[in-house]
């Protein structure tokens with residue numbers, strides 16, 4: 001078992017947890033359906049001297065993390081007094097809880113100043129043709145890398161919008177496509193062929209997760225076949241999956257969502273050992289989780305790529321804090 005990365009030994013800590021709900025505005029549409037409310041938990045640890053550390057649990061069950069209900073049950077069954085051993089004993093199938101407890105512990109024992117990330121951020125466009133009107137707004141806000149979800153409508157309809165979007169974007173823009181595993185092999189080939197042969201100046205940085213995680217051999221084959229880079233996201237949601245895909249030979253881009261990837265220090269060790277091309281990304285966590293994620297991103301995300309945290313415009317309550 002790995003330590004939490006801090007040498008300080010504490011006795012027991014007071015523990016409490018609180019649930020939250022934050023509405024998306026408008027609701028976020030992806031291949032998984034429409035997401036209206038981000039639900040999560042904030043956990044608080046307090047030591048004998050009165051110091052406090054907070055961590056956030058922000059599950060994403062359609063990516064393979066525990067559900068919000070499972071996380072809530074887990075947190076409510078814990079004793080109000082916890083030891084370091086308790087914090088290290090969160091099961092591997094509760095990766096969002098591992099992250100929440102691990103980052104609360106780090107905040108308690110090794111507090112750092114809030115990070116205002118130096119890394120550029122990628123702004124998430126709305127799905128479908130609404131992206132056409134939204135892209136100039138995000139550009140004016142300073143985003144130079146934008147992401148657009150595909151795999152929601154029929155490929156021909158989305159490819160027509162894609163060509164309009166490319167024409168609409170300034171030539172210096174960088175665009176990422178994210179299929180959330182929703183394409184067939186044939187439509188993935190169509191998309192990648194289209195991206196490979198674009199004559200526009202707009203750079204297609206990568207296509208994210210064209211096929212579901214179960215089709216790893218096909219993902220590796222596609223990556224050989226086309227010039228447009230591929231990124232794995234759903235395939236590498238947890239640390240165990242990340243290790244597995246690396247062992248299977250994936251050396252292109254890895255999207256890391258630290259809030260569902262387990263203990264932060266285990267993730268740090270993996271990224272530092274293998275020097276992967278990592279793009280750290282949000283799961284629409286609130287400010288407490290976001291700060292913990294941004295600190296990891298500052299150390300571990302590829303500095304030549306925008307991080308996937310340009311999402312606060314989807315959650316008005318967050319945007320009032322950090323527009």
Ligand code: MG
Nearest residue numbers: 178180208233
């Ligand atoms: Mg993705």
